[in-house]
Amino acid sequence: MTPGAAPSNDYLAKHLRVTCQYIDRLLGEIEGVLYESSSRTAFPEYVMDITPVQQKMIEDYIARIRTRLVQVMEGQGMISNPPGIPVSRAVHSRLFTIDVAAEELKPQYMMGFGDIPDTTATELNGIAGELQALVSRLGQYLERGSGQDFQDRLQRLEAAGNDLALLSRIEMVVAKRGLVEFRGTIDSILDRAEDRSFEIAVFGRVSSGKSSLLNAIIGTDVLPVGVTPVTAVPTRIIHGKDPSLTVSFADAPARTFETRQLAEFATEQHNPNNIKHVTRVTVTIPVSRLFEGVSFVDTPGLGSLATGGAAETRAYLPRCDLGVVLIDAGSTLTEEDVRTIRTLQEAAIPAHILLSKADLLDRPDCEKTLGYIRQHIASETGLDLPVYPVSVYPSHQKLLDRWFEKEIVPVMNHAQDLRAASLQRKIGALRESLAYSLKNQIRRSRHAPAGNAESTRDVEIRLRRATGLIVETGKACREKAEAMNGKVFGTWIAGAAVATSEGHEGADGKISDKDAVRTAVLQTVQAGVNDIQSRIETLATSLQDELVKSALDLSIADVPGDKEFLSLIRDMPSFDPETIKVTVPPYALTAMLGTHLGEKLVSGKLHRLFDESFGLVIAGYFRLLKEWSSQVTYQMGRKFETYAERYRAQAVQSPGGRELTADEVNAIEKDLRDLGENA
Ligand SMILES: Nc1nc2c(ncn2[C@@H]2O[C@H](COP(=O)(O)OP(=O)(O)OP(=O)(O)O)[C@@H](O)[C@H]2O)c(=O)[nH]1
Numbered sequence: 001m002t003p004g005a006a007p008s009n010d011y012l013a014k015h016l017r018v019t020c021q022y023i024d025r026l027l028g029e030i031e032g033v034l035y036e037s038s039s040r041t042a043f044p045e046y047v048m049d050i051t052p053v054q055q056k057m058i059e060d061y062i063a064r065i066r067t068r069l070v071q072v073m074e075g076q077g078m079i080s081n082p083p084g085i086p087v088s089r090a091v092h093s094r095l096f097t098i099d100v101a102a103e104e105l106k107p108q109y110m111m112g113f114g115d116i117p118d119t120t121a122t123e124l125n126g127i128a129g130e131l132q133a134l135v136s137r138l139g140q141y142l143e144r145g146s147g148q149d150f151q152d153r154l155q156r157l158e159a160a161g162n163d164l165a166l167l168s169r170i171e172m173v174v175a176k177r178g179l180v181e182f183r184g185t186i187d188s189i190l191d192r193a194e195d196r197s198f199e200i201a202v203f204g205r206v207s208s209g210k211s212s213l214l215n216a217i218i219g220t221d222v223l224p225v226g227v228t229p230v231t232a233v234p235t236r237i238i239h240g241k242d243p244s245l246t247v248s249f250a251d252a253p254a255r256t257f258e259t260r261q262l263a264e265f266a267t268e269q270h271n272p273n274n275i276k277h278v279t280r281v282t283v284t285i286p287v288s289r290l291f292e293g294v295s296f297v298d299t300p301g302l303g304s305l306a307t308g309g310a311a312e313t314r315a316y317l318p319r320c321d322l323g324v325v326l327i328d329a330g331s332t333l334t335e336e337d338v339r340t341i342r343t344l345q346e347a348a349i350p351a352h353i354l355l356s357k358a359d360l361l362d363r364p365d366c367e368k369t370l371g372y373i374r375q376h377i378a379s380e381t382g383l384d385l386p387v388y389p390v391s392v393y394p395s396h397q398k399l400l401d402r403w404f405e406k407e408i409v410p411v412m413n414h415a416q417d418l419r420a421a422s423l424q425r426k427i428g429a430l431r432e433s434l435a436y437s438l439k440n441q442i443r444r445s446r447h448a449p450a451g452n453a454e455s456t457r458d459v460e461i462r463l464r465r466a467t468g469l470i471v472e473t474g475k476a477c478r479e480k481a482e483a484m485n486g487k488v489f490g491t492w493i494a495g496a497a498v499a500t501s502e503g504h505e506g507a508d509g510k511i512s513d514k515d516a517v518r519t520a521v522l523q524t525v526q527a528g529v530n531d532i533q534s535r536i537e538t539l540a541t542s543l544q545d546e547l548v549k550s551a552l553d554l555s556i557a558d559v560p561g562d563k564e565f566l567s568l569i570r571d572m573p574s575f576d577p578e579t580i581k582v583t584v585p586p587y588a589l590t591a592m593l594g595t596h597l598g599e600k601l602v603s604g605k606l607h608r609l610f611d612e613s614f615g616l617v618i619a620g621y622f623r624l625l626k627e628w629s630s631q632v633t634y635q636m637g638r639k640f641e642t643y644a645e646r647y648r649a650q651a652v653q654s655p656g657g658r659e660l661t662a663d664e665v666n667a668i669e670k671d672l673r674d675l676g677e678n679a
């Protein structure tokens with residue numbers, strides 16, 4: 001063949017291409033062997049027996065062979081195909097496979113391997129849980145796309161006039177030291193900085209009048225209202241000339257709709273438990289009262305009647321810049337209201353308190369209630385906050401206007417300054433915890449007590465067991481909730497059999513047999529509920545204890561607050577005993593149970609009766625309880641991880657209490673100075 005001429009036939013061309021590709025891949029494998037030590041594989045295969053000079057020579061020859069391969073291809077007029085697979089996709093698909101492989105470490109997949117002791121099972125669940133959490137975090141990071149690169153985002157934000165010099169220095173130290181545990185916080189601060197709006201959010205229990213209040217403020221009835229739980233996802237309202245509705249989804253690109261379609265996405269009726277996976281709803285309408293750069297946010301109600309939307313509200317809460325908390329004049333101030341104010345306080349977000357539906361009270365009662373609320377909040381939170389009465393009735397318009405002019409207009413006037421201040425507060429807090437972590441590294445290296453290696457390993461094992469416990473509790477609660485339906489049915493049959501064989505009126509006349517059946521059923525339901533609740537409480541206490549003990553071993557001061565995990569157990573769906581209307585079959589059961597056919601007939605009839613009277617209600621309730629327990633264990637897992645991730649990182653950084661070299665200490669001290677700390 002002459003140079004540059006195409007191979008004489010397709011087979012030959014294919015053969016050439018495939019062989020060259022194969023040679024190239026083998027060269028890649030040699031590189032894999034050479035770089036094994038730097039890849040830090042967990043299962044090293046090769047012993048390094050070549051010198052750096054030899055390694056360099058090999059690399060040079062590999063480069064030479066590759067050049068020749070390219071020349072061969074070009075010489076035959078064959079152009080190699082441009083790459084078509086994005087790296088991110090390739091990494092994603094491997095991560096998915098790793099996740100599946102990690103799942104198989106769980107004891108439930110090892111049935112055939114003989115008995116597994118309980119502690120080993122918990123540990124295996126823990127190992128799987130730890131690996132899967134890391135894989136999922138890496139996956140989430142990738143999903144944000146390359147446009148989300150930290151340095152890129154920082155530069156863009158700084159160009160837009162944000163003072164993020166400190167955050168930039170923090171990012172550099174975090175990247176240099178591989179402290180992935182600080183990535184999440186940096187990310188959320190950048191999110192907040194990119195979103196230039198100042199958000200005023202309205203919180204309160206279900207039906208306290210949040211949506212009605214915002215409608216009254218903006219002068220339209222765009223937000224759906226009603227007596228049952230209505231709002232299902234946090235809904236932003238911003239000012240704009242042309243009305244529109246933008247909805248973002250977790251699993252689909254954002255879309256624009258007409259504002260009248262809001263109910264399809266934002267209400268419990270049309271989007272129960274957010275089955276449509278809506279992540280953000282923004283309504284743009286002309287609102288003369290809304291200043292540029294400020295948005296109002298309507299949130300789903302909290303409290304015992306709350307639905308799935310309450311979780312959305314809690315997740316959203318730390319993001320807002322100002323929280324307006326509504327206390328319903330038609331009921332009393334509850335623990336839930338105080339908790340909302342406290343959560344805002346912990347997130348350093350100013351809280352404003354309103355007594356809604358003030359039209360329901362006459363003036364003296366209103367005054368009395370305002371005083372009581374103010375005093376109660378002060379004693380519970382230490383905050384002395386003014387409480388304003390408001391009502392959406394036109395006759396009470398003045399009340400609403402007075403509060404708005406006095407409290408909200410000044411805030412809107414300074415929205416951008418307030419927003420910048422809150423951003424700096426968040427960055428400051430991050431700097432503190434990073435500096436603390438670096439100082440700790442030096443301190444532990446200098447004062448490594450004997451047995452540090454032991455305690456570091458203990459910490460790792462302890463955290464792993466706790467992770468395993470989360471996996472196990474979640475599974476046990478789900479199984480318990482699923483089994484409850486059958487159990488209640490069994491109780492009902494047993495009760496019904498006794499009732500029909502013994503007659504209807506109790507001998508002492510106090511308790512009828514119908515009541516006995518009902519009581520037995522209720523007790524069974526309650527026992528199931530108690531079981532689930534106590535498993536979750538035990539989990540909360542264990543997680544708290546394990547974290548506190550680990551922090552002590554690692555000399556870390558940042559430990560979870562006293563009831564931090566227990567406080568996640570809230571809004572447990574309650575069971576209404578009124579729904580149990582027990583009807584006992586009007587014929588003697590015992591007489592019919594003798595024959596096979598009789599048993600079948602009776603069993604069929606009982607099943608129907610059970611379903612007709614209350615079986616479906618019970619099934620629905622335990623389904624709700626199952627979802628609730630999954631939600632709570634998931635939240636506990638997330639909270640646990642935020643601490644455990646940092647603790648594990650610290651445990652790894654003090655491998656056996658090895659003393660750092662003078663150079664390593666100097667480097668850390670330089671980082672501390674870069675962060676503005678005296679090392
Ligand atoms: N009397 C009186 N009733 C009100 C007032 N504001 C709201 N309501 C009524 O309270 C009920 C609940 O109002 P919503 O605005 O839907 O309450 P919400 O807090 O948004 O409720 P969720 O979205 O379900 O959490 C409705 O029946 C309203 O008519 C008020 O100022 N006075």
Ligand SMILES: [Mg+2]
Pocket residue numbers: 210211212224225230231298299300301
């Ligand atoms: Mg509402």
